[in-house]
Amino acid sequence: MQDGYHKLRVKSTPHKMEEDGHEVDSPQVDSDTSDSQQDENIDYSPSHGTFDTRTQSRTLGETKKRRLNKGKFIFEVDEYDKRIVGDDSQRFITKGGCVMRKFAKFDGTTWRNQDDMLKIDIINKCTENSTYDPNCPLMVHAIHSQLANQHRSKQYRLHCYYKKFSTQEDATRHPPAGIEGADWELLCKKFASAEFQKVSAKNRTNSLKNEVPPAVGTVSIARIVDMRRREGKEISAIDKYKIGHFSAKKKKMVNEKADDILNELLHEKESSTCSPAEICIKVLHYIPGHTNGRSVSVKKVLDSENLRMELESEKEKSKALEEELHVVKQKQTKYEENQVVIMAELSRLSKLQSQNS
Known part of the structure; x- marks a missing residue:
């Protein structure tokens, strides 16, 4: 498994469907698009x-x-x-x-x-x-x-x-x-x-x-998160909540309540030092992407979330250092170009002095 690829499952509804029931369409169900x-x-x-x-x-x-x-x-x-x-x-x-x-x-x-x-x-x-x-x-x-x-x-x-x-x-x-x-x-x-x-x-x-219905279609949230991470994008628990309840057709959250919850999560993120997963526990009482009842403990999910945040922080630091190095290289190149110009000018002046003497 790739580093930082600890993926979580979004809980789409608090109501459990009966196994023998026929109401099975869910954002968690990956389905083929063929008929x-x-x-x-x-x-x-x-x-x-x-x-x-x-x-x-x-x-x-x-x-x-x-x-x-x-x-x-x-x-x-x-x-x-x-x-x-x-x-x-x-x-x-x-x-x-x-x-x-x-x-x-x-x-x-x-x-x-x-x-x-x-x-x-x-x-x-x-x-x-x-x-x-x-x-x-x-x-x-x-x-x-x-x-x-x-x-x-x-x-x-x-x-x-x-x-x-x-x-x-x-x-x-x-x-x-x-x-x-x-x-x-x-x-x-x-x-x-x-x-x-x-x-x-x-x-x-x-x-x-279900006051906040899921909005994901035939591609599960797990696959959406996986694809975005392969593109180099880091997805937090709050991001997963938005993915699960954002309507691509409407180009907004699936309803007003889902939008209010997302705004509350984002407000907590700006004003709190807690991780996105901890904020979701506080606001939603569950972690989007965490399969209730059959997956790892909440502690392990939080540890994984914190590890992701640390990795993302290190990536940002590395990116900043690369940008600084690029600026230094540009300055060095400019300095070397100026040195060439100066040496050429000194050579020209030396020749003139020799001719005059």
Whole structure:
């Protein structure tokens, strides 16, 4: 892991979604931007040796193509967020969506309850020709989390399709493309069950209680932070709050309350000696980017935040020294140029003196 790359997860809502619920869209869910029709663009030819999409192949940059020819795609995971990040992250996410829709079972079961051998086969297809290590718990957690999110998202879209019909019987008679009739029948039974309806109602209620909704789309905050850090930009906990609730479409915070909270955080930053993470604990009562319940302790996150601030301070000092050195070099160059002019003038005067004498 690169220095200063201790990445954190943004807490988008205080209301936990039920695992079997269908309300799954979240700023933390990395999703592929392709739809089900793009499955037709997948190249399954054994002669290619790998499972890939033609659309994706066309969009690979020259650098990535050279890396693919010489080695493997890089499977990187955010240490704290436990999500897939890095230059090749979109490939794994897009490929995961295609493989999931092609091979997973959509019969009402969650990703966790899929057949173990089926899950292993799907993961192998998603991560082939990469540095993914099945013996690394962090990588295993990241790929399972990504595929589970995509599986729930697909079942959510299937539920939207189901709701177009007036009765369960009518919906059962019209299975969507790509879904087996027997699986669709089981899924319809689940959608019509009292338990599922209860979970759906609870999720809708929790969603309405969220006064500051997330504004991030298909790219997770972890990946946005990772990309900006690779550009040399340092992202604090306050920056992550803004990323999670800034609407690119509106070109401002998602609502007035989110804007008020951001202003309060920035005011505290100007008037306090506390770190951005400590300010977030004081104002928000949580650290944006810190996964509640399953990640590292708050103390470790604060230590990491302080380390980042120290590294940033050292970078600024180094930059200032480089600028001073540049000024000194310019002065030295100017001095040397003046010396050349003076020596030339002295030589000219010496020649004149010799001629006069």
